[in-house]
Amino acid sequence: MKAIICEKPGNFETIEVPEPTPSESEVILRIRKIGICGTDYHAYKGNQPFFSYPRILGHEISAEIAEDMAGFKAGEPVVPVPYLHCSQCKTCKEGKTNCCPNIKTMGVHIDGGMRELMPVPAMNVIRADGLTHEQIATVECLAIGAHAVRRSSLKEGQWVAVAGTGPIGIGILHFAQIAGAKTIAMDVNDERLEYCKNVIGVDHCVNALEEPINALKEITDGNLPDSVFDATGSPAAIENAFEYVGHGGRLILVSIVKGKISFEDPLFHAREMTLLSSRNATHEDFSNVMEALRNNHIDINPFVTHRCNFEEVPEIFESWSDPSSRVIKGMVSL
Ligand SMILES: [Zn+2]
Ligand SMILES: [Zn+2]
Incomplete structure (x- = not known):
């Protein structure tokens, strides 16, 4: 063979x-x-x-x-x-x-x-x-997003921003939407943002090069998102993402980068932020993805x-x- x-x-x-x-x-x-x-x-x-x-x-x-x-x-x-x-x-x-x-x-x-x-x-x-x-x-690719969303324990009606809209970010957006969140896609690539708008039907798109914090505040009544997911693969983008998280919110690092990332501790503490990583997926996530595909929640x-x-x-x-x-x-x- x-x-x-x-x-x-x-x-x-x-x-x-x-x-x-x-x-x-x-x-x-x-x-x-x-x-x-x-x-x-x-x-x-x-x-x-x-x-x-x-x-x-x-x-x-x-x-x-x-x-x-x-x-x-x-x-x-x-x-x-x-x-x-x-x-x-x-x-x-x-x-x-x-x-x-x-x-x-x-x-x-x-x-x-x-x-x-x-x-x-x-x-x-x-x-x-x-x-x-x-x-x-x-299924495997989408399960990475399904796992990250499950791990974030986000609630219906909350604001979720996903930085990086490659295949992993797309999966996160789908499962955040299925969980009932209001979704914001962030990227530096407008073509990818178009995809998120037209195919996934996200609520908002933000170009990360164009004063993203102001844009996020405007969308969320000044509160910033409840959960921010990183799927950029970029250390600089991850460090910026700490500033996107609202008070009491969560930052979930899905992409892995080489080396160290750093953040301002006063900002992290003032917001009592929760920082999570998300790795791979479990059998349960695979089953959840297949259910979503069978129910035509994802095209x-x-x-x-x-x-x-x-x-x-x-x-x-x-x-x-x-x-x-x-x-x-x-x-x-x-
Ligand atoms: Zn893969
Ligand atoms: Zn083991």
Whole structure:
């Protein structure tokens, strides 16, 4: 069978590999679609810090069961949760499998989905009936936003601002809206803000280069938002975001950046701000996303902007990784 492997930064090879033999706790998945995200582009460019090569990329996976196994039937559509947790540690036992200290993510720490068949622990496979394979391949990406929103425990009618409206920010906005919040999209890219207005139907858009604090105050009757989510990947933007949070509000850091971030403690204390990080997602978040997709709360047609076949990945990846291609979500078909 075929696999596409990232041999070293900037280089994909299509190789022939033996079909996998599953261990007792694993099932074999036949891969159908793979969503491509920032992590993959960083890995390809060589600026993903926890990465070693060669590596098969792909963690946003849609698949079907290859053969009857572990209670699954051949052909059933499934989504693998790509974060392999250990189930043994204190964190896992508390149900926080998304931040298990022993976590191994498919396509990052271990080989991912860019291959025809893939063995996955049965406990990491969730049934995904009633969804198209393209919808299934967006579940992981959207689950990051669903988890962040669940973690923020925002309440209906509250104001939420989301800084950074790439695929992760888009997911956060959708789930904030589903939770009944009033939404503000913030970005420096007006085209992305147009998307948020036209496709998601956010209440307001703010260009972060144009006196954003004044704009936020105006929208919220001077109070500033109850929750601010960062999905920018920019240390400077994160530091600015501390100023966007209203008194008693929350700042949820979804994107991860290298190094330190700093903030003014008097401002942080005066507002009795709560600072949270959000990492990965749990099975519950995956299920919530699938429910939202089944109920047509999220339309992925405008979200998936670029498509290609498996064989085309080595030649097309470079152009997708270029922001001028205006990719939101690229999708690979097998
Ligand atoms: Zn991803
Ligand atoms: Zn664990």
